[in-house]
Amino acid sequence: MVVSSCSLSWISPCLSHKLNLPHSNYLPRNTATSSSNTVFCALETTPIGESHCQRRPLLLGIGALTANLQPTKLLFAQEVPDRYxxxxxxxxGYSYVYPIDWKEFDFRAHDSAFKDRYLQLQNVRVRFIPTEKQDIxxxxxxEEVIYFLVKHRYAAPNQRPTIYDMQERTIDDKHYYTFEYVLTSPNYSSASFATIAIGNGRYYTLIVGANERRWKRVRNQLKVVADSFRLLDI
Structure with a gap:
């Protein structure tokens, strides 16, 4: 389904209760592997009580490192595109691909994030919060879920949201919503893809975006990132 310049005012107020999306900085301690390095995410608390994830290199024994990297190689042997x-x-419990020349960085209240080395607004980030729901x-x-999210969760009060595309995908019996949207403010506009999914008792959100002025040049590249998001059973 394609929706252009949508009016978002008709969304039911009760949908916010369905979403069960508290403003939470829930970030568990975790160990994650990429195809080239192993990183460790430690939960830290700022002086004002907000939590954020700061990743540091984690040195592992040879046996542990081999055990972690081998499943990664097998999992993505047929899936990682060239230049990702x-x-x-x-x-x-999740995975995705990102452009090979991007670098990792800390994005407040997110579990992982990578950005272009020169264009910081061109980035991908993933966060999750607990939920009692079993499936997206x-x-x-x-349509209702996406309209509500873009208008009430992603857009600031001074931004006009426009949704261009919505897709539902089913992979290994898991369901994903992926959608494209633009947030326009008086001085700046951003374009993004978002993929949302529920599994492992968590509501996951991946957002990958860029300045709207560059969107035509990078849209296809960033769509690969959005479509690559997968839930892993934990």
Whole structure:
């Protein structure tokens, strides 16, 4: 389904209760592996009580390192496109690919994030929060869920949201919603893809985006990232 310049005012107020999306900085301690390195995410607390994830290199014994990297190689042997690298987090239960020349960085309240080396607004980030829902379909019809998220969760009060595309995908009996949207403010506009899914008692969100002025040049590249998101059983 394609929706252009949508009016978002009709969304039911009760959908916010269906979503069960508290403003949470829930970030568990985890160990994650990519195709080239192993990183460790430690939960830290700022002076104002907000939590954020700061990743540091984790040195492992040869046996542990081999055990972690081998499943990663097998999992993505047929899936990682040329010029991309895989990020796999077995403990937190998700994976995706990102452009090979991007670098990891800390994004507040997110579990993992990578950005272009020169264009910081061109990035991907993943976060998750706990939920009692079992599947993304439990939130309601795809159109209502996405409209609510873009208008009430992603857009700031001074931004005008526009949704261009919505897709539902089923992979290994797991359901994913992926959608494209633009947030326009008086001085700046950003374009993004988001993929959302529920599994492992968690609601996962991946967002990959860029400045709207560059969107035509990078859209296809970033769509690969959005479509690559997978839930892993933990």
């Amino acid at each position: 690298r895989a990020f796999v987090d077995y403990e937190d 379909r439990d939130l309601g019809p795809m």
